[in-house]
Structures are given as structure tokens and as C-alpha cells.
Amino acid sequence: MEEMQSFHPNHLVRTKYENILENLDSGIILFDSVGVLAFVNVQMAKLLGVPRKSLIGSTLTQLLRHPQITRFKRKKIIRIYRETIFHRKRFHELLDECGRSWLITMTYGDQMEGDFLISVKDVSDFKQIEQTAYQNDKLAMLGKISASIAHEIRNPLTSIRGFIQLLRPHLMRLGKDEYARIILTEIDRANDIIYEFLNSSKPSAPQTTIIPVASLLKEVVLLTESEALMKNCEIILQHSEQIPSFISVDVKQIKQVILNLIKNALDAIDGKNDENNNGIIEIGLEQNEKQVNILISDNGAGMDQNTLNHLFNPFFTTKEGGTGLGLSVSYRIIKNHGGSIAVDSQVGIGTQFVITLPIIEMSNT
Numbered sequence: 001m002e003e004m005q006s007f008h009p010n011h012l013v014r015t016k017y018e019n020i021l022e023n024l025d026s027g028i029i030l031f032d033s034v035g036v037l038a039f040v041n042v043q044m045a046k047l048l049g050v051p052r053k054s055l056i057g058s059t060l061t062q063l064l065r066h067p068q069i070t071r072f073k074r075k076k077i078i079r080i081y082r083e084t085i086f087h088r089k090r091f092h093e094l095l096d097e098c099g100r101s102w103l104i105t106m107t108y109g110d111q112m113e114g115d116f117l118i119s120v121k122d123v124s125d126f127k128q129i130e131q132t133a134y135q136n137d138k139l140a141m142l143g144k145i146s147a148s149i150a151h152e153i154r155n156p157l158t159s160i161r162g163f164i165q166l167l168r169p170h171l172m173r174l175g176k177d178e179y180a181r182i183i184l185t186e187i188d189r190a191n192d193i194i195y196e197f198l199n200s201s202k203p204s205a206p207q208t209t210i211i212p213v214a215s216l217l218k219e220v221v222l223l224t225e226s227e228a229l230m231k232n233c234e235i236i237l238q239h240s241e242q243i244p245s246f247i248s249v250d251v252k253q254i255k256q257v258i259l260n261l262i263k264n265a266l267d268a269i270d271g272k273n274d275e276n277n278n279g280i281i282e283i284g285l286e287q288n289e290k291q292v293n294i295l296i297s298d299n300g301a302g303m304d305q306n307t308l309n310h311l312f313n314p315f316f317t318t319k320e321g322g323t324g325l326g327l328s329v330s331y332r333i334i335k336n337h338g339g340s341i342a343v344d345s346q347v348g349i350g351t352q353f354v355i356t357l358p359i360i361e362m363s364n365t
């Protein structure tokens with residue numbers, strides 16, 4: 001084997017490496033020591049939007065004057081030249097016309113024997129992951145700070161409430177009992193807000209109950225029927241009683257998820273503004289050996305790709321009065337229950353959400 005390799009003619013080896021370079025997913029361009037373009041790979045030619053053959057042998061000035069180089073690209077090439085040659089930056093980043101980020105790397109020096117190698121790599125996905133991680137960290141931090149502030153506000157409120165109660169008889173004597181009453185109800189309101197906030201921001205462990213999924217759905221649909229009626233919309237619960245699956249869930253939390261999805265569906269139907277078409281929300285169940293799917297479909301406005309990409313992000317909303325928390329909270333609840341949420345949507349046609357939850361084996365005894 002070794003013997004055979006040593007007989008490989010040199011040009012064959014070169015071709016192999018050239019092939020690799022040519023088809024690398026990063027763009028590569030090489031200028032020799034007198035500034036003539038000596039090599040350019042497929043990806044780089046694609047990025048420049050110019051055929052490779054017309055590039056080899058040209059100088060940077062000729063490249064800039066190439067009739068197929070757009071003004072935008074010309075500006076970017078000059079910028080790369082400035083950053084790498086004048087400012088001697090070996091790495092820098094730039095954005096293209098579609099908003100994607102590219103990492104530009106320049107290699108030169110002794111190991112390059114006077115040549116300049118520039119490589120260009122698409123780092124948008126990486127940047128997006130980095131951004132999301134940063135956002136999540138920020139949100140988690142914000143959540144913790146707000147929760148501790150909310151918690152600390154409760155203590156002074158309790159003392160204020162106590163002292164107002166002590167003062168109440170005196171205020172009554174002065175004929176100002178009304179003031180005491182207002183202070184007390186306002187303190188109670190502030191306490192309620194804090195209680196709600198602490199409860200919703202705490203990633204609480206689910207309080208599980210075993211319940212037939214069909215009856216849970218029935219209860220939720222009852223809760224939403226009147227709102228649906230007001231919006232001239234029909235909620236159809238499909239033969240769910242035939243599905244005997246039991247799930248072990250925090251009933252309050254799962255109800256909250258289904259309510260969130262139905263509310264979104266009602267909003268999407270409202271947002272469609274289609275007088276001739278009646279709004280319909282269908283709620284169905286499917287089960288297999290281990291899981292049950294809860295399907296919630298609407299014939300509302302549907303979603304475009306951008307909305308679909310950001311759907312479950314906290315604070316993402318397309319609604320004027322929306323908080324953008326409904327789906328991110330729902331996602332977290334379903335994850336905590338060992339399930340998942342999937343979505344399928346088409347603009348102008350409608351949307352289907354599918355919640356998948358593990359089912360509980362019930363013995364027959």
C-alpha cells in the first residue's frame with residue numbers, strides 16, 4: 001500500500017487537494033506576491049457572482065472593474081482590502097445584502113511564501129445560536145431579579161397592611177373609614193399581582209393528577225365556548241370520548257396551554273377578516289401505544305415563515321396588545337410534562353398545533 005502511494009505522480013496529488021479546496025463550503029481566494037489572482041474556488045466565485053475562469057490572472061484593480069461585480073460587492077471588497085491590508089486585521093466580519101454574517105480570514109506571512117489567502121465563511125447560524133443563548137441568559141436573569149424584587153415587596157406590604165388595620169378604629173372615629181378600606185383593597189390588589197407573578201415565573205414542578213385526556217378537553221372547550229360564540233366562531237370537539245387515554249398531568253397547567261392555543265386560534269380567525277367564511281376551530285385526539293396527540297386546528301390567518309421561526313420565543317408577538325408569552329409558557333409546560341408541541345401553518349388557510357403527551361398505562365383492576 002505504502003509503495004503504491006509513493007508512486008503517485010505529484011500532479012495527481014495536487015489535483016486531489018485542489019478538488020477539496022475548490023469544493024469547500026468556505027469561499028477561498030489567493031493572490032500571489034505581485035498581487036495577481038492565482039486561485040479562486042467555486043464557492044468564492046459564486047459569492048462574487050462571476051465565472052471563475054474570468055477571474056484567474058486578474059489583479060485586484062481588474063477584479064474591481066469586472067463588469068459582473070455589483071456595486072455592493074465592490075464596496076465590500078474594498079472594505080475587506082482596507083481591513084486586512086491597512087489595518088492588518090486577520091479576522092473581521094461583514095454583513096451581506098441578505099443580512100447574513102460572513103467571517104473573513106486573511107492568511108499571509110512566511111508560511112504563505114508571499115501569497116495572500118483570503119477565506120470567507122458563512123457564520124450566520126452560529127451567530128444566531130449565540131444571540132439566542134445570550135437572550136435566554138438575559139431573560140433568565142431578568143426573571144430571577146424580578147422574582148426577588150416581587151418577593152421583597154411583599155414584606156413591607158404586610159407591615160403596612162397590619163398598621164392600617166391598627167389605625168382603622170381611629171380613622172373610623174374621624175369619619176375616614178373609607179380611606180382605610182381603599183388602602184386595604186389596594187394593598188390586597190398589589191399582593192395578588194405579586195402572587196400571580198411569582199407563581200407564573202416560577203418553573204414549578206407540576207402537581208400531577210391522573211385524568212382521562214378526553215374529559216380534560218371537554219372542560220376546556222366549555223370554558224371557551226362563550227368567547228367563541230361572541231366572535232362568531234364554532235368550536236368542534238371531535239369524538240374524543242372514544243379515546244380512553246389517561247395522562248398524568250398538572251391539570252391547571254395543561255388547561256392553560258390548551259386555552260392559550262384556542263385563544264390564539266380565535267385571534268387568528270379574528271385577524272383574517274373574512275366575512276364570508278365562518279371561523280372553525282377543530283379539536284381532536286389521536287392515540288398510539290405510548291402517546292396521545294391533542295390536535296387544535298383553525299381556519300384563521302395562518303403564519304408566514306418568519307412568524308413560524310420565532311413562534312415560541314418569549315415576547316415574540318404580532319398582536320398589538322399581545323405579550324408574546326402564551327406560546328413560550330405553553331412550550332415550557334409541555335416540555336416539563338415530557339411532551340412536545342408541533343405546528344403546521346399556511347398563510348390564508350389556517351394553522352394546526354399538535355401537543356403530544358405520554359399516556360399512562362392503566363391496569364384493568
Ligand SMILES: Nc1ncnc2c1ncn2[C@@H]1O[C@H](COP(=O)(O)OP(=O)(O)OP(=O)(O)O)[C@@H](O)[C@H]1O
Nearest residue numbers: 264265268302317318319322323324325326327351
Ligand atoms: N393559531 C395561530 N394562527 C396564526 N398565528 C398564530 C397562531 N398562534 C400563534 N400565532 C402567532 O404567534 C405569535 C405568538 O403567540 P403567543 O401566544 O406566544 O403570543 P400572543 O398571542 O401574541 O400574545 P399573548 O398570548 O401573550 O396574548 C402570535 O402573535 C401570532 O402571530
Ligand SMILES: [Mg+2]
Nearest residue numbers: 260264326327
Ligand atoms: Mg397567545
